[in-house]
Amino acid sequence: MKRHNIALALTALLASSAASADIIISEYIEGSSNNKAIELFNTTDATVDLSQYALQRFSNGGTSPANIALSGTLAAKSTYVLVHSSANATLKGYADIETTDINHNGDDGWVLVKGDVIVDSFGKLGEDPGTAWESGDVSTVNMTLRRKDAVMTGDSNFEDAFDPAVEWDAFAQDTFDGLGSHAGYAGSDPEPEPEPEPEPTEFGVCGDSAHRISAIQGNALSEATGASPLVGQIVIVEAVVTGVYKSGERPLNGFFLQEEDAHQDDDPNSSEGIFVYSPTDTYAPVAGQLVRVQGEVAEYFNGTQLSNISNMVVCAEGQDVTPAALELPLTSRDEFERFEGMLVQVQHPVVVTGTDQLGQYGEFKVADERLMTPTEIAAPGEPAKAVAAAKAARVFRIDDARSVTNATDVPFPPGGLSADNTLRLGTEITNPQGIMHYSFDEYRLLPTQDLQFVDVNPRTTAPAAAEMGDVRVAVFNLLNLFNGDGQGGGFPTERGANNILEYDRQLPKAVAAILGLQADVVGLIELENDGNGENSMLVQLVAALNDAGDSEWAFVNVGGSGIIGGDAITNAIIYRTDRVAETGTGVFTTQVPFDYGSRPPVAQTFKDLVNEDEFTFVVAHLRSKGSCSSSAADGDKDTGDGQGCWNATRVAAVEKLQEWLAGHPTGRTDEDVIVMGDMNAYTMEDPITAMVEGGFTNLKAAFAEEGQATHTYWYRDESGSLDHAFGSEAMTAKVVAAQAWHINVDEPKVFDYNLEFKDIPLDTQYYNEDPYRSSDHDPVIVAFTTVESNPDDDGGTDPDVEDPGAETPEEEHVNIDHATTSSSFPLWFGLVALLMAGFRRRA
Incomplete structure (x- = not known):
């Protein structure tokens, strides 16, 4: 719900006119204990002098701010992270500066000023929302909020209502892995590959020995701690290309490989697929090719990938692999890890259970059946908690494999999304097939075949x-x-x-x-x-x-x-x-x-x-x-x-x-x-x-x-x-x-x-x-x-x-x-x- 309240009289500073923003507030962390952080992002293509800016915190609806002066410079398309000095070691690992001044709660507002002019704000100044500003599933308390990629202009109107769901995406408390990057740009370098580029090893020829993808992926079933045991090592992989995503507006800039059927191991917990980050046209295979690739094992926001590709040859054409069989519900959400990067075939119809990001990001959620609110079907307390606990193992996203926002050609449902061509909750999709990709803390199926929608819940013109x-x-x-x-x-x-x-x-x-x-x-x-x-x-x-x-x-x-x-x-x-x-x-x-x-x-x-x-x-x-x-x-x-x-x-x-x-x-x-x-x-x-x-x-x-x-x-x-x-x-x-x-x-x-x-x-x-x-x-x-x-x-x-x-x-x-x-x-x-x-x- 959008709420607009009568403007409050604030300080003379806050009454100043707005200026165009070179810098915006791009991430907000209100975690447990002192796990607090604010990330700033330079939206321009030029270095910005931070000494011209300051952060101001307004606590509990107050109108007298606590001021944090900034210093140094911030490179183009780069981030600057301020972390509470008593945060845990993981969070402080992202810090550009540590300070006790980053000490907000869910009812505290932030303003970024340039001189005496507001360029961005978070919250509604002069308003005490109680515990937090909330909208839908987005709250300023006990959550990590990331500015949506499409937002590149600061909110300089501090008198308007603050609806956090409009410009911010919510993540669980103490989620830190988005810090240091924004909208696809990481630090001062928009490329995610580790530096420096590793030394190459002997590449060999097709058919020579190679690393198995299952060995690179490992068999730890945890998205948070299941990093590859070979991170940082140079490996050579020979596998089949299952999907290529290197074209279009803001593509994934890479392709997926899967081990040939004959070379897959017998460990059900290890994935046989992997994403290869290859943003240039130097290495551009097509689906169905068997390729030999050399690169470095890396973890990018908890997703295992090969990067810094130094060599690739095509060994054969027209190859295929057998999709892995996926059945819901899994035993836990962590079990999705064993399908990361793999071509999968869902063994049963799935049901559309969430479309809130369909128009903006071209993605929607599915499950084995329509998900119900726990207390809709179970008594409050332990029965409802049991229903809630089972949810994560039952749901994943279906994604159009693009990073474009607010597209005019969202491909779901067939014919493209429009007011006359809807995708309703409850719609069934028959045994979808695609690549299971992990990004932005979610498991996403990238369809490799046209989805078959069954409209079991059509619109009606009257009850x-x-x-x-x-x-x-x-x-x-x-x-x-x-x-x-x-x-x-x-x-x-x-x-x-x-x-x-x-x-x-x-x-x-x-x-x-x-x-x-x-x-x-x-x-x-x-x-x-x-x-x-x-x-x-x-x-x-x-x-x-x-x-x-x-x-x-x-x-x-x-x-x-x-x-x-x-x-x-x-x-x-x-x-x-x-x-x-x-x-x-x-x-x-x-x-x-x-x-x-x-x-x-x-x-x-x-x-x-x-x-x-x-x-x-x-x-x-x-x-x-x-x-x-x-x-x-x-x-x-x-x-x-x-x-x-x-x-x-x-x-x-x-x-x-x-x-x-x-x-x-x-x-x-x-x-x-x-x-x-x-x-x-x-x-x-x-x-x-x-x-x-x-x-x-x-x-x-x-x-x-x-x-x-x-x-x-x-x-x-x-x-x-x-x-x-x-x-x-x-x-x-x-x-x-x-x-x-x-x-x-x-x-x-x-x-x-x-x-x-x-x-x-x-x-x-x-x-x-x-x-x-x-x-x-x-x-x-x-x-x-x-x-x-x-x-x-x-x-x-x-x-x-x-x-x-x-x-x-x-x-x-x-x-x-x-x-x-x-x-x-x-x-x-x-x-x-x-x-x-x-x-x-x-x-």
Whole structure:
């Protein structure tokens, strides 16, 4: 999520205008103990005088920096690494300078200045994020962050929000092997070969004795400690070329060799393949040749290779090798090491389980089956930990074998990636074949044959439940739908679109998704909390729905200005006036814990216009799992059981929600109650259990057909359900379907409304005004039947409903914060001002 906050007044220095950056911050390490480091990178082709620059650290949102003066020079396309002087020996081995001033935590910002002008920044100055700035799987605490290769310009705007996932890739805590290089450039020399070039040995002729690749690779199954036992030695290898990657934009600059079948050893732990780094055209074989090569054994970021090639001859043409058989899951991730550099054939179909880097880097993740969030399928604690531990042995990347970023011709799926040609999670690939390469801390299959995609999870134009039942209700997390000032300006706001161009792409996708649900009542989550005036997001969304569809939409008015609580985002309810009508009072509560973190739930009672059967609809959004701060009590700290932070608060919110609903806050005592929302808890977690134990049915789980996916969210290659629907006993008896509509989670992230890294033609290639990737959550829809009311009972209203009247005084509903008479606002955009001037239309 992108967050934009009001700029803070900082020091005069920080108010200076920006300058173009010769140097950027290229790596950030926030490791265990004193394992802290900052890497700088010279983006230019000339030497830079470091004495003109300084690093400044702003701690805990402070505005008075600690200054680190720099000195010396930094060569073109080179790095400069500053390391805490008490870091461990491994990290200090990368240091250009050691200093106690490199002493940051996850909530500390950094600024790189040239003179008195900012050229780059990390974090948001003047903001204390709590423990860390976080976005997706990228966090500034307990992680190593590397600047994306495509970023060659510093962030000189220290007042904008800091979304670390936009420009940074995350790696595990105490990952150091990326230091000293950036974007393919290593130190002051962009070539990775060791220096000096080794002395040559007797080369011989084809058929003479040679080193076996298995002996060079060794049989230690560890990507971190499994270095070749022959590092630094000159070797001669005679083997078959399985793939050549020396052309195209930023290629791998080399080729792969594999030992002939007859020369492979019997040790299952030793690889028979190896990468040969050969960036020049001097040695350029083709696949299928048997070649004799002389070079030096080297380790490049934990990948074994031959480099400094001094001789090569072709011994034969048209040769092949038998691919190694790969079956998932392996016993551990380390077992991938035995396939490093080898041609492999996966012995079964694999399933696409992650596409977040498909558009940017041309790569995606696969596993033996779709990976699920541990607490989606296992109880928190040891069962969930066991699921999590097995993940690493089940997944690898499929890579287009290019280092180009944001390409216009991503080759996956066949025909090339576009908004009309998607690659969805769950897609099967039949027995892929390719070379298993290790780079950037990941095992990557470089396909040597066309991949055979099987679309077992196609897009749908509407959820199946749209054709079921008498009434349909839904909930949809809009991913921060904010409209600026509502008049085309006011961007960026605290969340959502950066500018009007992005908003004009976001709104049509949201409208398409809501209309596509074909629901009669829709709960909205992460909507801008700016009330119900003519320029509000709620009013303009309803107007857009009425403009685009054939039905008349209205919103539930919760009274007054429509501001709900004090958060930037809110929950809301909209509905079709041709299908249902409000019968109760639109209400919300801000009682603890809905005063902070968990957004106030919103409720209203409706009747369907055919049978006049009443039901109460509630929208909830509980506190998220991230951003544990020092204020978190024991029950809210992340205990490692899989439930994340603030679990106790979410459970308390469930209990308070049920207590609130037991008081019939809408003024109608209907027993047909349905609660829908983003609970920020997966299916097996405590808040979901608390809802069920409180008498509500988990509808999506109860009505899922065998094999039907119920997920609504994706995180770190794992799918799970954060968005749920719960029915009271009476309500559940009427439900005929409850399901997620998979229009967002399964789609590549690159299809969203954002324009970052989408220069022409990508801005149109990856965008349609359709519901797909309109948010990062899938909507949930529930269909149910209604019962014809008895016209002789209670004036023709639902016989299950009692109107408390004088017998249930309003004073008993102390948990109602705002109440109005039943009303709705069916609006057209051109009549908003008139309607808001005083006309209200009865449902």
